Amino acid sequence: MLPPPAPSDPLWALVVAVIYFGTFIAIGFIAKRVLDKTMRQSGETLEEIQAQAGPNRGKRTLFLLGVWRSEE
Numbered sequence: 001m002l003p004p005p006a007p008s009d010p011l012w013a014l015v016v017a018v019i020y021f022g023t024f025i026a027i028g029f030i031a032k033r034v035l036d037k038t039m040r041q042s043g044e045t046l047e048e049i050q051a052q053a054g055p056n057r058g059k060r061t062l063f064l065l066g067v068w069r070s071e072e
Contacts, residue, residue, distance in 0.1 A: 004012065039045070050057070050071075060071045 062069055062071065
């Protein structure tokens with residue numbers, strides 16, 4: 001195995017960034033695929049799952065990924 005280049009090398013910074021961010025992207029992609037498969041097998045939709053909370057489930061305002069949104 002080759003020794004790592006000096007930390008000031010721009011290519012080394014790119015390698016570190018790809019490993020760091022790529023891991024989060026891969027985990028998110030795999031989780032989404034597993035959740036989609038599970039939802040497809042059960043035949044449930046997101047609206048049906050949210051409806052299980054009943055009429056007492058109030059509207060909420062959420063801050064998600066830098067955007068405010070309202071649930072209905």
